[in-house]
Amino acid sequence: MAVITYREALNRALREEMERDDSVFLLGEEVGEYDGAYKVSKGLLDEFGEWRVRDTPIAENGFAGLGVGAAMVGLRPVVEFMTWNFALLAYDAIVNSAAKMYAMSGGQYNVPIVFRGPGGSALQLSAQHSQVPDPWYANIPGLKVCTPATPADALGLLKSAIRDNDPVVFVEGELLYNIKGEVPDGEHLVPIGVADVKRAGADVTIVTHAKMVHVALQAADHLAKELEVEAEVIDLRCVRPLDTKLAIESVRKTNRAVVLEEGWPIAGIGAQVVDDIQREAFDALDAPVARVSGLDVPMHYARSLEKLIVPSPETVIEAVKHVCYLD
């Protein structure tokens, strides 16, 4: 087991898959000479050359569409968006072209493509640069959506995404690139659409994904130390396919659940998770399921307000206390 950063894990996934399969290529803004806006593609241009690591103009719909066309004739493009906020300009290529092609061609043209880049808030980037795109894509049949929280999952899921025969939206955490974690040596693949227990506990279940996994873990540590409440943290890892089986099993054991996400509440990922829990584990619940989400506003620039808008360990602790009737 080596300890590497999330950024290095993504870089390793790209390099391994590009070495393994010469139909895999990377394109996007600043991916080549600049080594990637977040340095995820560091060194790849030198190693693979410009046809496989292509710096594009700032034209998201154009280069995302280019990727879709190349994928239709058998290449495996990895399209990097500098952030998912910019990918809104490519929503048409992703939703109307990539996600629909296999269905509307009657299964003749599959689109093996990965769209990846950072999502979520970072630090004081204000409204247009602090959005969580997960629900926008989770809603679309034809897409798969991965949201890794750890270096090991980033490595294993990106490799699986590149090998997948369907379009995969891969949302990285803008604030996760520097986090470190253990990754297995050798080939490491994580299947798409399988949740994971990130912390075991018997008293309450926290269901979450992406960056909020770390918020949940911080909250869980505090709860254990201060209140002797052992929280089980379930990381969905992907939001389409959305695997809530682990969460439901966990709720059957703990009888209490808090569903946590960074994005907005209405039609958020948590809404679906709560629905699954109430349908499958209604009898097991000792309290209504609580939801913690980002506040329902465009992100503020002021740090004082940004801190209040993004869910914090404190908010999660409050919610856990509520479902445990400790408040």
Add this chain to the structure above:
Amino acid sequence: MASIEDAVDQEQFSGVPREKLLEILRSMLMSRRFEEKTAESYQVGKIGGFCHLYIGQEAVATGAISALREDDYVITAYRDHAQALVRGMSPSKVMAELYGRIDGCSRGAGGSMHMFDKAVNFMGGHGIVGTHLPLATGVGYAIRYRQTDQVCLCFFGDSVVNGGPFHEAFNMTAKWELPVIYIVENNSYGMGTDIDRVAAVDELFMRACAYQGKRAEQVDGQDVLAVHEAVKRAVVRARDEKRPTFIEAQTYRYLGHSMSDPAHGVYRTRDEVAQERERDPINTFVDRLTDAGVLTDDEVEEMDQQVIAEVEEAATFAENSPVPGPEEIYRNVYSDEYRGGADGRDAWR
């Protein structure tokens, strides 16, 4: 003994051999007769949805696609029946798709706007104005990436030139020298809006001047051989020099934008349509062939009757093809076993 072949004035037909001339005529007749049948079936409710007919524009699809090799790629927008047929899709598969039947090219999932046939490298059938232009760029990218000598031919309508995807695609295609031939079918109207009313520069081929390396030319889209020759030149340029070309084919659609839109009225006059019909691409080509002695009137009539019979067979085939059953619903959402809504969230239980 002098053959008809010898009698063909090679210059008049730009050196296109007799065999090819007949193939071109047959293709145009097939497009026309097929769509006349389509309109008839639509009117009696056998075809639904949005249905955009190509009648009047046949010379563009036929002239262009007939200049390609079998391993080249073709991609187009939603007015796609003629391109599909000319490219070699069977009329039965196209008609069954229009009828929403299981034997359609997309098993009834696509309908009029989404014809696909991988066997003849026909890549659709795209329903959002302009979105398929970057896709064609990607096909060109894949060709260069694999270092083969295919080309990609991309058709689109005149309204596309004012939108972002046109410029994004043209820029990348020119910059990376991709073997893509873009052909705009300028029929003067984006649905009911005259191009003059919304385009700052309405000589559409001029738009390519902004993209270094992209050659542009304007061609009479009602003259099938003029289109054929223009695309042949573009194919050489794409195959040998890996350079893109932009062709503006000036053409005219006789019917409304779609089946729910009248042929004339609000945005154009009955006289204008009648006048355009005077230079019908099929009639003028037939006249040239018969005048030159390539074909007799009787031979043209015989070919036309064969085509009509084939179209009728296609309609009968479509009529007899089963409608898709419920087991088809989740079939092609993903190419693996995960079936989206089939994990049970999309229905009452």
